[in-house]
Amino acid sequence: MSLGGYDVEVQRPGGLATEEMTLNMGPQHPSTHGVLRFIVKADGEVMREAIPDVGYLHRSIEKIAEKVGYHGFMPYTDRVDYVAAMPCNQGWAMVSEKLAGIEVPRRAEYCRVIACELNRIASHLLSVGSMGMDIGAYTPFTHALREREYINDLLEDLCGARLTFNYMRIGGVAWDLPPEWVPKAVAFLDRFEPLIDEYNALISYNKIYVERLANVAVITAEEAIDYNLVGPNLRGSGVKFDVRKDLPYSVYPEFEFDVPIGSGEVGTVGDCFDRYMVRINEMKESCRILRQALAGVPEGSVLAKVPRKFKPPAGDAYVRVESARGDMGWYCVSDGSEYPHRVKIRTGSFTATSIIDKVSRGLMLADLIAVVASFDLVAPEIDR
């Protein structure tokens, strides 16, 4: 496919020459959430097609793993998806543990779940906040980021960094929960939960907002499965699939939570608004998980004994974690040496990019922003 070589269709209704225009959206565009480029073929304001052109943020993270070894790769997993780095940490830790058959202490599993769920709320806050900003409402963004800041403070207390956590280690976590941290986290939840309703009052059911999102880019359940959508994008189409629930890992089976799905409350099931609303509801569910986890942190150690020269036996392993952007797969082949033979990361943003071309046909150009925002794309996660 040559990206530049489109045939220009010339139509002459009433003798007036019109032609389709090929536009570049991005790579540097404030609403593409990173360096992501779309080649848009537009007929006036209506898109004929929008082809995502990925690869601008490729940092060969998978290749780096072959160079730095198992322990050294942990900080790099933060950079796979910098908005929700904890699930990436967990994915890498879990795949290494599966290779070597390491049992993780229960307290460490709880620490992981707490960190991941806090991070999920932070990621969804950024997503719903920037969704408002992308379609022209600036205030919700500041509200969402304000709450995210408190989560960042909590995570900073926990692991010393605000985005690139490097919190987990093979066999557990690097730091135990700090003293007085659990009451602080509970206090945050007490404050945060009513704010979700305030946020809904602020923007979610605003008529203009609803008009921009409802019935836009409808994806049916079959299409969503065909195109391999995962996470909130899949659940927005009404498919009840959550790795935490259906393929449980860590200590998630011990917690009680629901999997919110799109209901089409203001439009059709699977439109942009449903994907947005799934994220809002997921934040509530994350709060529920957090409350249960924070109340029941068991005593004990948080790190299993793992040799510094970590050499898992030859073989391969695949784990799935539910990242904020959905089912994230980690595949690692070990040849018995200190360095992984091959690492493959399967991310939700990449598959979501593939359906953009299909759903954007016939939409207005301005709706492409809403579509991209509703998929919650994070450009580094697409390219790795």
Add this chain to the structure above:
Amino acid sequence: MGYFRNIQETVATIFEGMSVTFSHFMRRPYTVQYPDRVPIRIQDTLPFRYRGILEVDLEICTGCLACERACPIDCIVIEAVKDQQTKAMVLNRFDIDIAKCMYCGLCSEPCPTGSIHHTSEFEGADYSLESMLRRFVKAPVVAYKPKKGPETDPDIAPILDRGMAYLNDFASAGGDE
């Protein structure tokens, strides 16, 4: 009638949102003006575990090279040689390239004395890349040798105490409290 209902809904929901916005006039602001109007230095408010710019206490560095081996991007360069006469390790060079460092904290974890550690300093902007290279060894120094009992040297003891307190914060492998 859909036309008027539309108008009514639009006005009502906008006012609902605006009332949330207006209520924020009455609330205390969450933001502070950085860096001029902060009541205390931001560095002092950061948590103990904050991973800022790396620092090395050469007084308690044993020259074991554990940090150099742990660093995934090789931003730490250490030259330690054994003195043939005194049989002691001598550090000739201990460089950390702050421009390369990604503040992951993997180096401070295996350190036996807590010599290499993260500070709460984060303002590292400078005019040249060369000045980002922190050279900790000015003249060759003899590496620290851990004693059997508690440290007796009054100059080194507080530094070692700080180092060990830093290390104790890390989760210990399999250790039960």
